[in-house]
Amino acid sequence: MLKEFKEFALKGNVVDMAVGIIIGAAFGAIVSSLVDDIIMPPIGLLLGGVDFSQLFVVLSGDGPYNTVAQAKQAGAVTWNIGLFINAILKFLIVAMAVFLLVRTVNRLVRKREEKPAAAPEVPEDIRLLREIRDLLATRGES
Numbered sequence: 001m002l003k004e005f006k007e008f009a010l011k012g013n014v015v016d017m018a019v020g021i022i023i024g025a026a027f028g029a030i031v032s033s034l035v036d037d038i039i040m041p042p043i044g045l046l047l048g049g050v051d052f053s054q055l056f057v058v059l060s061g062d063g064p065y066n067t068v069a070q071a072k073q074a075g076a077v078t079w080n081i082g083l084f085i086n087a088i089l090k091f092l093i094v095a096m097a098v099f100l101l102v103r104t105v106n107r108l109v110r111k112r113e114e115k116p117a118a119a120p121e122v123p124e125d126i127r128l129l130r131e132i133r134d135l136l137a138t139r140g141e142s
Contacts, residue, residue, distance in 0.1 A: 035089045055082030
């Protein structure tokens with residue numbers, strides 16, 4: 001059983017999958033920062049200084065809360081609309097990146113498949129016969 005597991009773990013597909021998962025996690029962190037720190041602040045500023053990460057509705061609980069953390073600490077039930085909007089934007093960015101990656105790979109595969117095969121080399125005897133034919137044709141014209 002240990003031998004089978006070792007063969008499975010060392011197969012190229014498993015290693016490729018592990019690398020993909022690690023890069024995907026890092027990409028997810030980059031996209032989160034892009035949305036939270038770069039995209040949403042200017043949008044919030046344009047909409048009158050709204051901080052989307054703190055855009056929420058209190059469904060159950062007393063008192064006004066300034067942040068989602070305050071509401072959760074007080075035990076209030078909140079509807080975190082801003083965090084949901086951020087999650088949608090993150091998904092759209094990741095989906096677009098994956099689409100562009102798959103599209104590029106598909107184009108490269110198609111180009112590789114479309115390359116015409118090199119014309120087979122003409123055998124020596126056929127090449128010589130063609131040369132003789134061409135010489136005879138030029139003699140007949142003169």
